Amino acid sequence: xxxxxxxxxxxxxxxxxxxxxRKPHIMQKLDFVQHLKTxxxxxxSERITDHFDSGLNLRSTIKQExxxxxxxxxxxxLFSSKVNYENLLLQDNYASFLKEVGxxxxxxxxxxxxxxxxxxxxxxYMAFKxxxxxxxxxxxxxxxxxxxxxxxxxxxxxxxxxxxxxxxxGVLLFQVVIDNDYISSEEYIRILDALQELVNVTGKIxxxxxxxxxxxxxxxxxxxxxxxxxxxxxxxxxxxxxxFKEIWDYITNHGIYQNEKKNKALLDSLAIRKEIQxxxxxxxLSEAEGKEYTHLVKTRVDKLIGMKVLPKQIVTGSxxxxxxxxxxxxxxxxxxxxxxxxxxxxxxE
Numbered sequence: 601x602x603x604x605x606x607x608x609x610x611x612x613x614x615x616x617x618x619x620x621x622r623k624p625h626i627m628q629k630l631d632f633v634q635h636l637k638t639x640x641x642x643x644x645s646e647r648i649t650d651h652f653d654s655g656l657n658l659r660s661t662i663k664q665e666x667x668x669x670x671x672x673x674x675x676x677x678l679f680s681s682k683v684n685y686e687n688l689l690l691q692d693n694y695a696s697f698l699k700e701v702g703x704x705x706x707x708x709x710x711x712x713x714x715x716x717x718x719x720x721x722x723x724x725y726m727a728f729k730x731x732x733x734x735x736x737x738x739x740x741x742x743x744x745x746x747x748x749x750x751x752x753x754x755x756x757x758x759x760x761x762x763x764x765x766x767x768x769x770g771v772l773l774f775q776v777v778i779d780n781d782y783i784s785s786e787e788y789i790r791i792l793d794a795l796q797e798l799v800n801v802t803g804k805i806x807x808x809x810x811x812x813x814x815x816x817x818x819x820x821x822x823x824x825x826x827x828x829x830x831x832x833x834x835x836x837x838x839x840x841x842x843x844f845k846e847i848w849d850y851i852t853n854h855g856i857y858q859n860e861k862k863n864k865a866l867l868d869s870l871a872i873r874k875e876i877q878x879x880x881x882x883x884x885l886s887e888a889e890g891k892e893y894t895h896l897v898k899t900r901v902d903k904l905i906g907m908k909v910l911p912k913q914i915v916t917g918s919x920x921x922x923x924x925x926x927x928x929x930x931x932x933x934x935x936x937x938x939x940x941x942x943x944x945x946x947x948x949e
Contacts, residue, residue: 633747640743642684648736772830774829795815825915
Protein backbone atom coordinates (compact mmCIF):
# COMPACT_ATOMS: atom_id res chain seq x y z
CA UNK A 601 0.00 0.00 0.00
CA UNK A 602 1.26 3.50 -0.89
CA UNK A 603 -0.30 6.63 0.61
CA UNK A 604 0.34 10.25 -0.32
CA UNK A 605 -1.56 13.51 -0.10
CA UNK A 606 -2.04 16.41 -2.49
CA UNK A 607 -3.23 19.73 -1.03
CA UNK A 608 -4.50 23.00 -2.37
CA UNK A 609 -5.90 25.98 -0.44
CA UNK A 610 -9.46 24.79 -0.96
CA UNK A 611 -9.20 21.02 -1.04
CA UNK A 612 -7.06 18.04 -0.21
CA UNK A 613 -6.79 14.70 -1.97
CA UNK A 614 -5.50 11.69 -0.08
CA UNK A 615 -4.54 8.90 -2.46
CA UNK A 616 -4.33 5.36 -1.16
CA UNK A 617 -3.12 2.79 -3.66
CA UNK A 618 -3.21 -0.90 -2.90
CA UNK A 619 -0.89 -2.95 -5.06
CA UNK A 620 -1.02 -6.70 -4.75
CA UNK A 621 2.55 -6.85 -6.00
CA ARG A 622 4.85 -9.03 -4.03
CA LYS A 623 8.46 -9.61 -4.86
CA PRO A 624 8.13 -13.26 -5.82
CA HIS A 625 10.85 -15.74 -5.05
CA ILE A 626 11.61 -16.05 -8.76
CA MET A 627 12.63 -12.38 -9.13
CA GLN A 628 15.74 -10.98 -7.48
CA LYS A 629 15.80 -7.55 -5.87
CA LEU A 630 17.95 -6.08 -8.61
CA ASP A 631 15.74 -7.47 -11.37
CA PHE A 632 12.60 -6.30 -9.58
CA VAL A 633 13.85 -2.72 -9.48
CA GLN A 634 15.10 -2.83 -13.07
CA HIS A 635 11.76 -4.21 -14.27
CA LEU A 636 9.95 -1.49 -12.36
CA LYS A 637 12.20 1.19 -13.89
CA THR A 638 11.42 -0.11 -17.36
CA UNK A 639 7.68 -0.15 -16.68
CA UNK A 640 7.72 3.45 -15.37
CA UNK A 641 9.73 4.54 -18.39
CA UNK A 642 7.78 2.67 -21.08
CA UNK A 643 4.38 3.58 -19.68
CA UNK A 644 5.47 7.24 -19.52
CA SER A 645 4.31 7.48 -15.92
CA GLU A 646 6.31 10.60 -15.11
CA ARG A 647 5.04 12.70 -18.01
CA ILE A 648 1.45 11.59 -17.46
CA THR A 649 1.56 12.49 -13.76
CA ASP A 650 3.41 15.74 -14.51
CA HIS A 651 0.37 16.97 -16.44
CA PHE A 652 -1.96 16.09 -13.58
CA ASP A 653 0.41 17.75 -11.12
CA SER A 654 0.41 20.87 -13.27
CA GLY A 655 -3.38 20.97 -12.92
CA LEU A 656 -3.13 20.49 -9.16
CA ASN A 657 -0.52 23.24 -8.84
CA LEU A 658 -2.60 25.59 -10.96
CA ARG A 659 -5.62 25.00 -8.74
CA SER A 660 -3.60 25.78 -5.65
CA THR A 661 -2.44 29.17 -6.95
CA ILE A 662 -5.57 30.58 -8.58
CA LYS A 663 -8.47 31.53 -6.30
CA GLN A 664 -11.39 31.30 -8.66
CA GLU A 665 -14.17 28.81 -9.01
CA UNK A 666 -13.33 27.49 -12.48
CA UNK A 667 -9.74 26.66 -13.25
CA UNK A 668 -8.88 25.42 -16.71
CA UNK A 669 -6.05 23.15 -17.77
CA UNK A 670 -5.61 21.38 -21.09
CA UNK A 671 -5.88 17.78 -19.91
CA UNK A 672 -6.18 16.68 -23.55
CA UNK A 673 -2.36 16.87 -23.63
CA UNK A 674 -2.41 13.55 -21.76
CA UNK A 675 -4.34 11.70 -24.48
CA UNK A 676 -1.46 11.10 -26.95
CA UNK A 677 0.79 10.08 -24.05
CA LEU A 678 -1.86 7.64 -22.89
CA PHE A 679 -2.15 5.93 -26.26
CA SER A 680 1.61 5.69 -26.79
CA SER A 681 1.74 4.26 -23.27
CA LYS A 682 -0.86 1.69 -24.37
CA VAL A 683 1.36 0.60 -27.29
CA ASN A 684 4.33 0.11 -24.96
CA TYR A 685 2.11 -1.73 -22.48
CA GLU A 686 1.13 -4.21 -25.18
CA ASN A 687 4.77 -4.71 -26.15
CA LEU A 688 5.71 -5.40 -22.53
CA LEU A 689 2.92 -7.97 -22.30
CA LEU A 690 4.78 -10.05 -24.88
CA GLN A 691 7.58 -10.59 -22.36
CA ASP A 692 6.75 -13.11 -19.63
CA ASN A 693 8.48 -11.29 -16.76
CA TYR A 694 6.78 -8.00 -17.54
CA ALA A 695 3.41 -9.62 -18.26
CA SER A 696 3.24 -11.14 -14.78
CA PHE A 697 4.37 -7.89 -13.17
CA LEU A 698 1.79 -5.80 -15.07
CA LYS A 699 -0.93 -8.23 -14.09
CA GLU A 700 0.06 -7.90 -10.43
CA VAL A 701 -0.20 -4.09 -10.49
CA GLY A 702 -3.56 -4.14 -12.25
CA UNK A 703 -2.40 -2.42 -15.44
CA UNK A 704 -5.10 -4.20 -17.44
CA UNK A 705 -7.73 -2.13 -15.60
CA UNK A 706 -6.14 1.02 -17.02
CA UNK A 707 -5.34 -0.17 -20.52
CA UNK A 708 -8.42 -2.14 -21.50
CA UNK A 709 -10.24 -0.64 -24.49
CA UNK A 710 -13.40 0.42 -22.64
CA UNK A 711 -11.48 2.32 -19.98
CA UNK A 712 -9.25 4.02 -22.55
CA UNK A 713 -12.33 5.16 -24.48
CA UNK A 714 -13.81 6.66 -21.30
CA UNK A 715 -10.53 8.35 -20.45
CA UNK A 716 -10.26 9.86 -23.94
CA UNK A 717 -13.71 11.41 -23.51
CA UNK A 718 -13.09 12.76 -20.00
CA UNK A 719 -9.69 14.19 -20.88
CA UNK A 720 -11.33 16.59 -23.33
CA UNK A 721 -12.48 18.67 -20.37
CA UNK A 722 -10.42 21.67 -19.42
CA UNK A 723 -11.99 22.13 -16.03
CA UNK A 724 -9.82 21.01 -13.16
CA TYR A 725 -12.77 20.13 -10.94
CA MET A 726 -14.56 18.05 -13.59
CA ALA A 727 -11.40 16.11 -14.48
CA PHE A 728 -10.67 15.00 -10.92
CA LYS A 729 -14.33 14.24 -10.32
CA UNK A 730 -14.01 11.34 -12.78
CA UNK A 731 -13.16 7.96 -11.17
CA UNK A 732 -11.32 6.94 -14.37
CA UNK A 733 -9.06 9.98 -14.10
CA UNK A 734 -8.37 9.34 -10.42
CA UNK A 735 -7.58 5.70 -11.16
CA UNK A 736 -5.19 6.68 -13.98
CA UNK A 737 -3.40 9.21 -11.81
CA UNK A 738 -3.21 6.86 -8.83
CA UNK A 739 -1.87 4.04 -10.99
CA UNK A 740 1.02 6.00 -12.50
CA UNK A 741 1.82 7.93 -9.33
CA UNK A 742 1.76 4.63 -7.45
CA UNK A 743 4.33 3.10 -9.84
CA UNK A 744 6.62 6.10 -9.35
CA UNK A 745 6.30 5.97 -5.55
CA UNK A 746 6.89 2.23 -5.59
CA UNK A 747 10.08 2.69 -7.61
CA UNK A 748 11.35 5.33 -5.18
CA UNK A 749 10.74 3.02 -2.22
CA UNK A 750 12.24 -0.01 -3.99
CA UNK A 751 15.41 1.86 -4.95
CA UNK A 752 15.79 3.14 -1.41
CA UNK A 753 15.21 -0.19 0.34
CA UNK A 754 16.49 -2.82 -2.07
CA UNK A 755 19.54 -1.33 -3.80
CA UNK A 756 22.73 0.32 -2.73
CA UNK A 757 24.50 3.13 -4.53
CA UNK A 758 26.95 0.81 -6.28
CA UNK A 759 24.38 -1.52 -7.84
CA UNK A 760 21.90 1.20 -8.83
CA UNK A 761 23.96 2.46 -11.77
CA UNK A 762 23.88 1.83 -15.49
CA UNK A 763 26.30 -0.73 -16.87
CA UNK A 764 29.06 1.61 -18.08
CA UNK A 765 28.98 3.70 -14.90
CA UNK A 766 29.22 0.52 -12.84
CA UNK A 767 32.30 -0.63 -14.76
CA UNK A 768 33.95 2.75 -14.20
CA UNK A 769 33.40 2.15 -10.48
CA GLY A 770 34.94 -1.32 -10.75
CA VAL A 771 31.56 -2.99 -10.27
CA LEU A 772 30.66 -6.05 -12.33
CA LEU A 773 27.41 -7.97 -11.93
CA PHE A 774 27.23 -11.67 -12.72
CA GLN A 775 24.16 -13.82 -13.18
CA VAL A 776 24.09 -17.51 -12.28
CA VAL A 777 21.59 -19.40 -14.41
CA ILE A 778 20.04 -22.06 -12.19
CA ASP A 779 18.44 -25.06 -13.87
CA ASN A 780 16.78 -26.38 -10.71
CA ASP A 781 15.09 -24.83 -7.72
CA TYR A 782 18.17 -23.65 -5.84
CA ILE A 783 21.92 -23.35 -5.74
CA SER A 784 23.76 -25.13 -2.94
CA SER A 785 26.17 -23.49 -0.53
CA GLU A 786 28.98 -25.59 -2.00
CA GLU A 787 28.22 -24.20 -5.46
CA TYR A 788 28.20 -20.65 -4.09
CA ILE A 789 31.63 -21.24 -2.57
CA ARG A 790 33.04 -22.63 -5.83
CA ILE A 791 31.65 -19.68 -7.80
CA LEU A 792 32.94 -17.05 -5.35
CA ASP A 793 36.34 -18.74 -5.16
CA ALA A 794 36.63 -18.82 -8.95
CA LEU A 795 35.66 -15.14 -9.20
CA GLN A 796 38.20 -14.20 -6.55
CA GLU A 797 40.96 -16.17 -8.29
CA LEU A 798 40.08 -14.65 -11.67
CA VAL A 799 40.11 -11.12 -10.23
CA ASN A 800 43.43 -11.76 -8.52
CA VAL A 801 45.22 -13.15 -11.58
CA THR A 802 43.78 -10.42 -13.83
CA GLY A 803 45.09 -7.78 -11.43
CA LYS A 804 48.53 -9.38 -11.48
CA ILE A 805 48.53 -9.41 -15.29
CA UNK A 806 47.29 -5.84 -15.77
CA UNK A 807 48.59 -3.92 -12.75
CA UNK A 808 51.30 -5.48 -10.61
CA UNK A 809 52.16 -9.14 -10.15
CA UNK A 810 53.51 -8.49 -6.66
CA UNK A 811 50.13 -7.44 -5.26
CA UNK A 812 47.10 -9.50 -4.30
CA UNK A 813 43.73 -8.28 -5.52
CA UNK A 814 40.73 -8.92 -3.32
CA UNK A 815 37.13 -9.02 -4.47
CA UNK A 816 34.43 -7.21 -2.52
CA UNK A 817 31.06 -8.95 -2.79
CA UNK A 818 28.52 -6.11 -2.91
CA UNK A 819 25.46 -8.11 -3.98
CA UNK A 820 24.34 -11.68 -3.45
CA UNK A 821 20.74 -11.81 -4.57
CA UNK A 822 19.00 -15.17 -4.85
CA UNK A 823 16.00 -16.12 -6.95
CA UNK A 824 15.31 -18.57 -9.75
CA UNK A 825 18.65 -17.21 -10.94
CA UNK A 826 21.20 -15.50 -8.72
CA UNK A 827 22.88 -12.11 -9.07
CA UNK A 828 26.39 -11.68 -7.73
CA UNK A 829 27.95 -8.23 -7.66
CA UNK A 830 31.69 -7.76 -7.20
CA UNK A 831 33.83 -4.65 -6.89
CA UNK A 832 37.49 -4.41 -7.75
CA UNK A 833 39.71 -2.05 -9.76
CA UNK A 834 37.93 -0.58 -12.78
CA UNK A 835 40.68 -1.84 -15.10
CA UNK A 836 40.25 -5.36 -13.78
CA UNK A 837 36.44 -5.29 -13.98
CA UNK A 838 36.53 -4.07 -17.59
CA UNK A 839 39.08 -6.70 -18.60
CA UNK A 840 37.07 -9.54 -17.05
CA UNK A 841 33.87 -8.40 -18.73
CA UNK A 842 35.61 -8.14 -22.10
CA UNK A 843 37.15 -11.59 -21.58
CA PHE A 844 33.72 -13.18 -21.13
CA LYS A 845 32.29 -11.14 -24.01
CA GLU A 846 35.04 -12.32 -26.39
CA ILE A 847 34.35 -15.93 -25.47
CA TRP A 848 30.57 -15.58 -25.65
CA ASP A 849 30.73 -13.82 -29.02
CA TYR A 850 32.82 -16.71 -30.29
CA ILE A 851 30.31 -19.26 -28.97
CA THR A 852 27.30 -17.51 -30.53
CA ASN A 853 29.06 -16.94 -33.86
CA HIS A 854 30.93 -20.22 -34.27
CA GLY A 855 29.29 -22.73 -31.94
CA ILE A 856 30.90 -25.07 -29.42
CA TYR A 857 33.79 -27.26 -30.40
CA GLN A 858 35.44 -29.77 -28.15
CA ASN A 859 38.43 -29.42 -30.45
CA GLU A 860 41.68 -28.41 -28.80
CA LYS A 861 43.14 -26.85 -31.97
CA LYS A 862 40.15 -24.58 -32.57
CA ASN A 863 39.76 -23.68 -28.90
CA LYS A 864 43.48 -22.92 -28.59
CA ALA A 865 43.06 -20.48 -31.48
CA LEU A 866 40.31 -18.75 -29.47
CA LEU A 867 42.50 -18.68 -26.35
CA ASP A 868 45.41 -17.14 -28.26
CA SER A 869 43.10 -14.46 -29.71
CA LEU A 870 41.89 -13.23 -26.29
CA ALA A 871 43.06 -9.75 -25.27
CA ILE A 872 44.20 -10.93 -21.85
CA ARG A 873 46.26 -13.74 -23.42
CA LYS A 874 47.97 -11.20 -25.66
CA GLU A 875 48.65 -9.05 -22.58
CA ILE A 876 50.31 -12.04 -20.89
CA GLN A 877 52.47 -12.71 -23.98
CA UNK A 878 53.43 -9.03 -24.13
CA UNK A 879 54.44 -9.03 -20.44
CA UNK A 880 56.53 -12.16 -20.92
CA UNK A 881 58.25 -10.68 -23.96
CA UNK A 882 59.05 -7.47 -22.07
CA UNK A 883 60.34 -9.36 -19.05
CA UNK A 884 57.55 -8.21 -16.73
CA LEU A 885 56.55 -11.85 -16.31
CA SER A 886 58.74 -14.92 -16.50
CA GLU A 887 57.89 -17.78 -18.87
CA ALA A 888 56.72 -19.82 -15.88
CA GLU A 889 54.50 -16.99 -14.62
CA GLY A 890 53.05 -16.53 -18.09
CA LYS A 891 52.08 -20.21 -18.24
CA GLU A 892 50.70 -20.13 -14.69
CA TYR A 893 48.57 -17.05 -15.33
CA THR A 894 47.29 -18.42 -18.65
CA HIS A 895 46.36 -21.65 -16.86
CA LEU A 896 44.55 -19.76 -14.10
CA VAL A 897 42.61 -17.56 -16.52
CA LYS A 898 41.35 -20.34 -18.74
CA THR A 899 40.55 -22.82 -15.97
CA ARG A 900 38.68 -20.23 -13.87
CA VAL A 901 36.75 -18.94 -16.87
CA ASP A 902 35.92 -22.52 -17.86
CA LYS A 903 34.80 -23.27 -14.32
CA LEU A 904 32.51 -20.23 -14.19
CA ILE A 905 30.95 -20.78 -17.61
CA GLY A 906 30.55 -24.46 -16.75
CA MET A 907 28.60 -23.43 -13.66
CA LYS A 908 26.51 -21.17 -15.94
CA VAL A 909 27.95 -17.90 -14.65
CA LEU A 910 28.31 -14.93 -16.99
CA PRO A 911 28.26 -11.14 -16.62
CA LYS A 912 24.62 -10.09 -16.29
CA GLN A 913 24.98 -7.68 -19.21
CA ILE A 914 25.62 -10.69 -21.44
CA VAL A 915 23.01 -13.02 -19.92
CA THR A 916 20.19 -10.53 -20.37
CA GLY A 917 21.02 -9.97 -24.04
CA SER A 918 19.99 -11.91 -27.13
CA UNK A 919 22.06 -13.37 -29.94
CA UNK A 920 19.13 -13.78 -32.33
CA UNK A 921 15.67 -12.21 -32.47
CA UNK A 922 14.15 -15.30 -30.86
CA UNK A 923 16.93 -16.79 -28.72
CA UNK A 924 18.23 -15.19 -25.53
CA UNK A 925 21.72 -15.65 -24.19
CA UNK A 926 20.23 -16.94 -20.95
CA UNK A 927 18.41 -19.74 -22.70
CA UNK A 928 21.50 -20.67 -24.69
CA UNK A 929 23.65 -20.76 -21.56
CA UNK A 930 21.01 -22.83 -19.79
CA UNK A 931 20.86 -25.38 -22.62
CA UNK A 932 24.54 -25.77 -23.44
CA UNK A 933 27.06 -27.94 -21.66
CA UNK A 934 30.26 -25.99 -22.18
CA UNK A 935 32.37 -27.10 -19.25
CA UNK A 936 36.00 -27.38 -20.28
CA UNK A 937 35.62 -25.14 -23.32
CA UNK A 938 39.06 -23.48 -23.09
CA UNK A 939 40.79 -26.23 -21.13
CA UNK A 940 42.87 -28.89 -22.80
CA UNK A 941 43.17 -32.43 -21.45
CA UNK A 942 46.45 -31.61 -19.71
CA UNK A 943 44.79 -28.72 -17.86
CA UNK A 944 41.93 -30.81 -16.53
CA UNK A 945 42.19 -31.98 -12.98
CA UNK A 946 41.43 -30.50 -9.63
CA UNK A 947 41.03 -27.02 -11.12
CA UNK A 948 37.93 -28.17 -12.98
CA GLU A 949 36.37 -30.29 -10.26
